[in-house]
Amino acid sequence: MLIFAASDKGGTGRSVTGANLAYRRALAGDHVCYLDFDFGSPTAAAVFDVLDARAAAEDRGLHAYLAGEAGEPARIDVWARTEHPVLRDLPPGTGRLELFPGDLSGGEFAATGENLHRCVDLLLRLDGEYDLILVDLSAGRSYAVDMVLAATARPEMRAVVSRWLVFHRWTRQHVTAAAHLAFGPRGIVAGGVARGHDEDALRAGVRFVRSGVPDLESPLWSQVTPTQSAWMRRTDEDLRQLASVLGAGHRTVLGTVPLDPVLQWREQLITDEDVVVSQIANRETWEALGELAHRLTDDKCWEQA
Amino acid sequence: MTAPEPPARPVLVCGEVRTGLLPSLHALDVRAATQLLRLRSDDHVLVSERPVPRVLSPEILTGVDCPLPAAGGARNRAVGTVAARAALTSGRVLQTTAYVSLPATGPDARRPWGQYLVRPGLAEPFGRLPVRAVAEGVLRGARRGELDLGIIAENLSARLVRHPLLDHRTPFKSRRTRMRWVARRVPEGDKAALERFTLAEDGLRTVELRLPDGVAAAAAAGMCEDLALHDWLLTTLAHMLDDSRLAAADGPAAVLALRPAVDHLLHLWMPRAHVDRSLTAVWDALEEAPGFTRQWQTQVQRIRDQLALQAIPLLHRALSPS
Known part of the structure; x- marks a missing residue:
């Protein structure tokens, strides 16, 4: 299965949440790969803590592969190459987790012809190898988005299930921008239809992920004044209504990731050690990520919204 | 010219x-x-x-x-x-x-x-x-x-x-x-x-x-x-055995995970079958060390044993008077 992680704006936690989802699925026994299609600013190597391995693969990243400059894109075995101490100590039954890094440099290129062929070849090949392929796309309606829309519209890709996650923060601007990215006139669905996708099928495969959402019931906010509390609740409700009007309401939401400083500032994988031993991360975050990871393949969550 | x-x-x-x-x-x-x-x-x-x-x-x-x-x-x-x-x-x-x-x-x-x-x-x-x-x-x-x-x-x-x-x-x-x-x-x-x-x-x-x-x-x-x-067959079967967690998991699930091996792979082992006669001796070295066929047979036997073990309770149930 292919999971495309998209967002309209930066700072939505798309890469770090996506990486955490890949990590959690691998822990659960799936063979997972993470493709860094964020060509302008590849971040995945930092999230997985494999910077040295990343540097070794300097000119053989996904960009070089798609442009026809490398025969085989570099892949990094995260478990073997990570500097993160916890990630090197794995429970039995853990699946493979591999990173296909982006290139540090690399301009735009056309999502047509040979480049598109290579993209299709790669996705097909990886689908035969991995249970889950998570593709991190650069923010906005980028050429990476165009390329995977064109690739998944190809007839040889019809047996491969693909799903879209649109990440956004819980603010008016972010909600509006995310809904536009998904369903707007220049959005993912419209762009897909223009490339031969069936509108209903594509639309049914799009879900939103709200990140950095304050949980108003959490003890974190229990000390605020009654006025502040009332205001927060009203704003939260307003945002829900806005999302619903724009087509990003709760039935199209796959999950919510709470506001957690560890996720925001460290921008790395949250391990059970962070929750249980050092206790710097919130259990709610750990659980939310686990639930979201589970829902990626839970068909009940992907029935017609 | x-x-x-x-x-x-x-x-x-x-x-x-x-x-x-x-x-x-x-x-x-x-x-x-x-x-x-x-x-x-x-x-x-x-x-x-x-x-x-x-x-x-x-x-x-x-x-x-x-x-x-x-x-x-x-x-x-x-x-x-x-x-x-x-x-x-x-x-x-x-x-x-x-x-x-x-x-x-x-x-x-x-x-x-x-x-x-x-x-x-x-x-x-x-x-x-x-x-x-x-x-x-x-x-x-x-x-x-x-x-x-x-x-x-x-x-x-x-x-x-x-x-x-x-x-x-x-x-x-x-x-x-x-x-x-x-x-x-x-x-x-x-x-x-x-x-x-x-x-x-x-x-x-x-x-x-x-x-x-x-x-x-x-x-x-x-x-x-x-x-x-043959190297691919060995590698793929070994991965399948790893993934099935035969050692850790119990019951039919682990064995079912091995079914594709039975359906698609086990009958393909035929070293030297399509090798030019002048080169078949090259294979002999591999059979001695590391012993390709020996490793293959061990894995195949392991899968068959597991399938047989899973079948015993079924047989038992079928034969016992209800």
């Missing part, structure tokens, strides 16, 4: 094989396989039905004029053609190979293109070929701009996989392997031998052979395909 000087005797043959599961829910029958592998309309697809069905495509040529990969930075340009072909075993395992023969020396200037075309699968160096450096370079892998047999094999594989005959619904997840090989020519009458076989990370294998003059380069390619096929 004088006749062109014939090329010198090849001293090195290099190749790369990609091996993987055909992305199709069902194995292709021989007719469909023949259709898939008809890479050229002017040449036949070879079909051998026994002991295990194998379909071999005609060879296609890729013209090359580029530096050879060489250890130690020795630059050496070569011009000629690389041969590529595809094989499908039992309608299930797809292999693509690209290979090229390299003579010891070549002219200092490029010949007219027609002279290269009449010697398919041969690339001539400019001047002397640094044999050892090129052999090491090929096994290490080409850098950007160098002759990359892997790309040629990969392109052929991608072209086949895009064929509308294939539905891309694989019965189980598996990894492909890449095998890079070099065969150094030895005088006719000397024995063919496997000098080195190594497993590297990321599904990469490297092979070094000694190949007597008089044995065709295509025979060496066939030998390496057979080796790569």
Whole structure:
């Protein structure tokens, strides 16, 4: 299965949440790969803590592969190459987790012809190898988005299930921008239809992920004044209504990731050690990520919204 | 006009094989396989039905004029053609190979293109070929701009996989392997031998052979395909056993996870079946150490034992008076 992680704006936690989802699925026994299609600013190597391995693969990243400059894109075995101490100590039954890094440099290129062929070849090949392929796309309606829309519209890709996650923060601007990215006139669905996708099928495969959402019931906010509390609740409700009007309401939401400083500032994988031993991360975050990871393949969550 | 000087005797043959599961829910029958592998309309697809069905495509040529990969930075340009072909075993395992023969020396200037075309699968160096450096370079892998047999094999594989005959619904997840090989020519009458076989990370294998003059380069390619096929079978079955967590998990789930092995893989083990007779001795070395067939049989026996154990409670229930 292919999971495309998209967002309209930066700072939505798309890469770090996506990486955490890949990590959690691998822990659960799936063979997972993470493709860094964020060509302008590849971040995945930092999230997985494999910077040295990343540097070794300097000119053989996904960009070089798609442009026809490398025969085989570099892949990094995260478990073997990570500097993160916890990630090197794995429970039995853990699946493979591999990173296909982006290139540090690399301009735009056309999502047509040979480049598109290579993209299709790669996705097909990886689908035969991995249970889950998570593709991190650069923010906005980028050429990476165009390329995977064109690739998944190809007839040889019809047996491969693909799903879209649109990440956004819980603010008016972010909600509006995310809904536009998904369903707007220049959005993912419209762009897909223009490339031969069936509108209903594509639309049914799009879900939103709200990140950095304050949980108003959490003890974190229990000390605020009654006025502040009332205001927060009203704003939260307003945002829900806005999302619903724009087509990003709760039935199209796959999950919510709470506001957690560890996720925001460290921008790395949250391990059970962070929750249980050092206790710097919130259990709610750990659980939310686990639930979201589970829902990626839970068909009940992907029935017609 | 004088006749062109014939090329010198090849001293090195290099190749790369990609091996993987055909992305199709069902194995292709021989007719469909023949259709898939008809890479050229002017040449036949070879079909051998026994002991295990194998379909071999005609060879296609890729013209090359580029530096050879060489250890130690020795630059050496070569011009000629690389041969590529595809094989499908039992309608299930797809292999693509690209290979090229390299003579010891070549002219200092490029010949007219027609002279290269009449010697398919041969690339001539400019001047002397640094044999050892090129052999090491090929096994290490080409850098950007160098002759990359892997790309040629990969392109052929991608072209086949895009064929509308294939539905891309694989019965189980598996990894492909890449095998890079070099065969150094030895005088006719000397024995063919496997000098080195190594497993590297990321599904990469490297092979070094000694190949007597008089044995065709295509025979060496066939030998390496057979080796790569059986190495892939062993690797894939080992991964399946790992994934099934037979040791940890109990009950039918673990055994069910092994079912694709029974359906698709166990009957494919047939080493040497399609290897040229002059090269079958190479296999004997592998059977002695590490003992390919011994390892395969152990794994197969493990799967069969597990299936038998799972069947006992069912049998018991069926026989006990209700």
